Amino acid sequence: MQIGYHKLKNRLFLAPMAGVTDLPFRRICSDYGAGLTFSEMMSTNPQVWHTEKSKLRLSYHQDVGINAVQIAGSDPDEMAQAARINVAYGAQLIDINMGCPAKKVNRKMSGSALLQYPDLVQRILTAVVSAVTVPVTLKIRTGWDQKNRNCVEIAKIAEDAGIQALTIHGRTRQCLFDGNAEYEHIKAVKQQISIPVIANGDITSPQKARDVLDYTGVDAIMIGRAALGNPWIFKSMEALLESDSIVSAPDLDEKCSVILRHIRDIHQFYGEEKxxxxxxxxxxWYLQGIQPNSDFRQTFNSISSAAEQLDVLEDFLNFTRLDRKNVRTTT
Structure with a gap:
């Protein structure tokens, strides 16, 4: 799998998710096999470029591989300038967000709202591609609503503008995250353009990943919500897709170790208060895969100290592991 001059280790990508895909989470997903991870969405508003929040979103470590930064906005000149600034800060790939369905984003004529205006899409893509020397990719949805699925039209515009790869979430903006992903429209796009196409939406298991790849003919898949509390999903997907083998999820000991490491990294990355x-x-999210009916979440959320969080979490995980071992011993 290749995007521009970047050679990727596999066909599994972690989706950019606001408030989620910070450096600690990207690092863990990369460790478990994600071939490409994207930063949280960066606004093109120049007033926020130098804020602490933006600096955290731009944080990068070589452990995560290619430094891919997603930007969102609606003004071609601002988008181009934002791309240049991010490349100057170390971005090795720029992704343009035209898929976010959030109202607060769409009200600013950004994200998936842009799909209503193909001419503006063309101007934005051309401006950004011309502004930087790194590969530029695009993420979209199948259309604005069910009566206006124009993903094929947008895909052709993107290819003509010099976009190096296209990710499609298989829903319209109107659908938000409801209903089933529309893989038939992703397949139609793949048949019409020659640049790499990445499928996104409802890919929650290794078998589903293979089924989507086989049906659509796309070049890669992107995992979003299925990775929440489950970063090891990439390892099992990679095993099935790349070597046709089945790898079980990590045992409880490994999961607990990863969870504690992740929380420590979060505390260190953001500082005590945040x-x-x-x-x-x-x-x-982690509890959903370990103790989904536990009351521990309420206890954990009441703690306002990073050190106490770690102590209480470690005690809970140790108790959970011991309890599981006792159950196996007595059955």
Missing amino acids: GYRIARKHVA
Whole structure:
């Protein structure tokens, strides 16, 4: 798999997710086999480029591989300038967001709202591609609503503008995350353009990943929500897709070790005051795969100290491991 001059280790990508794909999470997903990970979405508003929040989103470590940064906006000149600034900060690939369905993003005529205006899409893509020497990619949805699925038209515009790869989330903006992903429209796009196409949406297991690749003929897949609390999904997917083998999920000991490492990294990355707040949602996602009916989440969320969070979490995970071992011994 190759995007521009970047040679990727496999066909499995971690989707850019606001509030999720920070450096600690990208590093873990990369360790478990994600071939490309994207930063959280960066606004093209120049007033926020130098804020602490933006600096954190731009944080990069060579452990995550290619430094891919996603930008969002609606003004071609601002988008071009944002791309140049991010490349100057170390971005090795620029991804343009035209797929986000959030109202607060769409109200600014950004994200998937742009799919309503193909001429503006063309101007933005041309401006950004011309502004930088690194590969530029694009993420879209199948259209604005079910009566206006124009993903094939947008894909052709993207290819003509010099976009190096196209990711398609298989829903319209109107669908948000409801219903089933529309893989038939992703397949139609793949048949019409020659640049790499990446499928996104509802890919939650290794078998589903292979089925989507086989049906659509795309070059790669992108995993979003299925990786929340489950970063090891990339390892099992890579095994099936690249070597036709089955790799089980890590055992409980390994999972617990990863969870503790992740929370420590979050505390260190964000600092005491913000770190313990960010940690809460990740622990909630991890619990879904370990103790989904546990009351521990409520206990954990009441803690306002990073050190105490780690102590309580480690005690809970140790108890969970011991309890599982006792159950196996007595059955």
